[in-house]
Amino acid sequence: MKGYHFLISTLAILAFATFLASAYDPSPLQDFCVALKDIKDGVFVNGKFCKDPKLANANDFFFSGLQNPRNTQNPVGSNVTAVNVDNLAGLNTLGISLARIDFAPNGLNPPHTHPRATEILVVLEGTLYVGFVTSNGDGNRLFTKVLYKGDVFVFPIGLIHFQLNVGHVNAVAFAGLSSQNPGVITIANAVFGSKPPINPDVLTKAFQVDNKVVDYLQKQFWYDNN
Numbered sequence: 152m153k154g155y156h157f158l159i160s161t162l163a164i165l166a167f168a169t170f171l172a173s174a175y176d177p178s179p180l181q182d183f184c185v186a187l188k189d190i191k192d193g194v195f196v197n198g199k200f201c202k203d204p205k206l207a208n209a210n211d212f213f214f215s216g217l218q219n220p221r222n223t224q225n226p227v228g229s230n231v232t233a234v235n236v237d238n239l240a241g242l243n244t245l246g247i248s249l250a251r252i253d254f255a256p257n258g259l260n261p262p263h264t265h266p267r268a269t270e271i272l273v274v275l276e277g278t279l280y281v282g283f284v285t286s287n288g289d290g291n292r293l294f295t296k297v298l299y300k301g302d303v304f305v306f307p308i309g310l311i312h313f314q315l316n317v318g319h320v321n322a323v324a325f326a327g328l329s330s331q332n333p334g335v336i337t338i339a340n341a342v343f344g345s346k347p348p349i350n351p352d353v354l355t356k357a358f359q360v361d362n363k364v365v366d367y368l369q370k371q372f373w374y375d376n377n
Contacts, residue, residue, distance in 0.1 A: 183204065184204075185204075185241050186201065187202040188200070201244075202240075214234050217249075225374055227376050228259060229314075230252070234251075236332050248331055248333060251325055253323055256318065258322070262312070262338045263338060264338070266309055269308040272298075272305075277321060277323065277324075279298045279317065280296075281313065281315070354369075
């Protein structure tokens with residue numbers, strides 16, 4: 152149990168250090184700006200309306216439940232529990248968020264990108280094969296690593312990356328992200344599961360495959376594990 156708490160503390164420190172070094176979100180101009188859904192008494196800042204600071208309380212900065220494993224019985228065998236400005240209002244304007252990722256054996260967090268954040272990942276349990284691909288200008292180089300309990304890996308902002316459980320037991324990882332709302336684009340879901348669908352002629356030429364392959368892929372159910 153002590154080791155678990157140590158890793159959580161380590162993740163928090165590393166994530167905060169990332170935020171201090173190069174947070175993508177604009178810097179706040181006040182102590183905090185608790186996100187507010189009711190705009191009657193709010194001010195619009197960084198995509199959210201802000202509560203009057205004098206009305207803020209401890210619950211605005213609190214989230215509970217990340218100690219609980221999530222259900223991984225789905226087509227990709229993983230489940231991401233995000234803690235961002237949408238469910239922790241006090242994160243607004245602070246340029247940081249968190250996620251718990253649960254993996255079944257052979258579970259995959261599919262290739263995806265965070266358009267607004269760098270991600271730093273620490274493995275709490277299990278063994279993960281992780282990697283990212285660089286941009287076209289860098290030749291689309293693939294960087295991979297097998298991570299074990301206590302290992303840390305960084306995924307640079309905007310680059311396509313993934314995590315695969317290569318162990319025979321469940322795996323758990325926590326990720327810190329340098330944005331209050333990092334966003335996520337799962338590549339397969341976006342390309343083959345868009346609404347409305349992308350014109351098959353575009354995908355046929357882009358992927359240099361037969362129309363039947365594109366048609367098959369566009370008819371699949373693309374599961375969102377977030």
